[in-house]
Amino acid sequence: MSEPPAVSPRPPATYSEPAAPHIGSVNWRGLWTLYLKEVQRFLKVFSQTVAGPVVSTLLFYAIFSLALGGAVRTVGDVPFVQFLAPGLIMMAMVQNAFANTSSSLMIAKIQGNIVDVLMPPLTAGELAVGFAAGGVTRGVVVGLVTAIVMLLFVPIGLANPALIVFHAVAASLMLSLLGIVAGIWAQKFDQMAAITNFIIMPLSFLSGTFYSIERLPAAWQVVSRVNPFFYMIDGFRAGFIGRADADPLLGVIVMLVIDLVLFFVAYRLFATGYRLKA
Amino acid sequence: MPPQPREFRYVNFRGVWTLYYRELKRALKIWVITLASPAISAILFAAIFSLALGRFGETMGGMAFATFLIPGLIAAAVLQRAFEATAFSLVFDKMEGTIDDTVRAPLAPAELVLGYTLASATGALLVGIIVGLALVPFGTPLPSGPWVTVFFAFAGSVMISLFAQISGLWARKWDHISAVQTFAFIPFVFLAGVFFPLDRLPPVGQLIVRFNPMFYVVDGVRFGMTGHTETAPVWAAGIVIAVTAALAVICLHLFATGYRLKD
DSSP, X not given: OOOOOOOOOOOOOOOOOOOOOOOOSSOHHHHHHXXXXXXXXXXXXXXXXXXXXXXXXXXXXXXXXXXXXGGXXXXXXXXXXXXXXXXXXXXXXXXXXXHHHHHHXXXXXXXXXXXXXXXXXXXXXXXXXXXXXXXHXXXXXXXXXXXXXXXTTSOOOOSOHHHHHHHHHHXXXXXXXXXXXXXXHOOSHHHHHHHIIIIIHHHHHTTSSSSOGGGSOHHXXXXXXXXXXXXXXXXXXXXXXXXXXXXXXXXXXXXXXXXXXXXXXXXXXXXXXXXXTO | OOOOOOOOOSXXXXXXXXXXXXXXXXXXXXXXXXXXXXXHHHHHHHHIIIIITOGGGSEETTEEHHHHHHHHHHHHHHHHHHHHHHHHHHHHHHHHTTHHHHHSSSOOHHHHHXXXXXXXXXXXXXXXXXXXXXXXXXXXXXXSSHHHHHHHHHHHHHHHHHHHHHHHHHOSSHHHHHHIIIIIIHHHHHTTTTSSOGGGSOHHHHHHHHTOHHHHHHHHHHHHHHSOOXXXXXXXXXXXXXXXXXXXXXXXXXXXXXXXXOO
């Protein structure tokens, strides 16, 4: 009986203690990861999230230009189709910005994978910024693609590019933040559908996309001027056609104030863990 | 006494009724999405065209614009609901695996098709009535031929429900069904003469619309409500019935072979 071959003893391993990850005042890596997750989430189903909205917007354009008699009609001295196009682009942007953040949070909550977002070392502010930036990206991407396709049908002018960029970003941000609030509040898909159908759709349809509010009776003009959607569409359109119903500066201020307030609300919701950590 | 094997005779009426009842209940449980939302969008369309564009003073197709538009909006809501009711239900069950409950039940292919189709048509007609009532402030015309209206709304929902069953069986993912809806179905509904008469389109567009069976549904509903038509109503009814029959044959075949259902 032979001895088993001797096994040379393994030298003792020397591991250094794992160092505590160092995160500065902002967790840039975490923020970027969250942003990337939000963007890849919608790009993976781009036929639903980008191509679909573009087709629907073009459909609206076709319906309204055909039903209203095409180029014959004017709003002020602008041909109707040129008046209509920027409003439709803006509607597509804001609806998709809202859909992105609200559906992301909603689905994560229902499927339970919201913990993947809540557990990492991300502060409330970083969560709000990451989600909102994802929504803004979707809004702007949809807006850009829609605008490029529409250029084939409508000669869209360019009066004030700065105004266009500001309102595109500010409006997408506003609806992204609103989507965060709605996504955190809603506990069922019905509730989300109710917000979309009873609040977002009416506000965006009755915002002056399809008409100049000058045509409305005085009482309805007042109502329109209280609707924040009116300012984003009016300002965005002014960037293209150089004609606005409201003072452009007022529009910029309104959008900035609303964005700030909504950001604070979204921040508080993440910070308190309302319906997220309960 | 040991349990006896159940006998169904020629038709499993209890089974068809159960499928019908489940489908209808499924749709009505989320009434905010299925009933309220179509009414809201119809009101928004009517509001934009009336208040803002001042179109209601004008005429279209030889009648007041509201009278022309409202039957179109009702028909569009009916067709959309008929599609969604069936397609989403089927795809949901397929994705969740609960389709087994339906496939394993002692229901023949024709009974499955009947249950899905009738439930979808019931919900669609309900939506039509609700949209019609919601648009009363804008001047919903009282149907001059109520039975013609009901016939076209019912036949249209049956046709679209069959189409939705085929699409739902074909779809393997939510992406697929939503692509059918966004890129094929909705454009064909909205460009089927809902918002404007045929002569607004260039000749090529008119020809395409005439090949769209939903155009005949919209036109038939409008004929029933206002007496205005752009085709011969008998011709329209014939086309809708023929397309429905063809879709029914395809649908029966797919359920009978278990296409993408039992694999």
